Amino acid sequence: MPAGSNKKRERQYEHIKESQEERGVPEGRAKEIAARTVNKERARAGEAKTASRASLRDKKSAYQRGGERSHRGAQGPTRDQLYEEARKKNIDGRSSMNKEELRKALGH
Known part of the structure; x- marks a missing residue:
């Protein structure tokens, strides 16, 4: 269960x-x-201390999207998802890379 969650989020997690x-x-x-x-x-609800750009800019909720941007989709992960992965791996120059460049840098 994610830290700092309330009872509603705990029920949501279990479900x-x-x-x-x-x-x-x-x-x-x-x-x-x-x-x-x-x-x-x-x-998205403003309950977390930090949030990725993808979480805040997404128009659809995870439920509405239904995994359409999962890593197995036709186009694969979004540029923002690749960027977040590159950030976690501390890849230099990631902020100026496009989706294809990020994909190559990550070895996707």
Whole structure:
């Protein structure tokens, strides 16, 4: 469960996790999906201390989007998702890279 969550977010986390497990998703992956979804909703609602640009600019909620930008989609991750991954890996020059350049730098 994400730190700093309230009772509503705890229920939301458990519901998502159980739903994923019922679909046959392994427990660890189900927990990850639930935590990411809850964290994104917290960021969009202003409940989180920090939030990624993708979380704040997204017009659709995670539920409405239904995974259309998952890393397995036709176009793969968005530029912002690639940028966040590059930031975590501390790749130099990432801010001036386009989507394709970020993809190459990350080895995607």
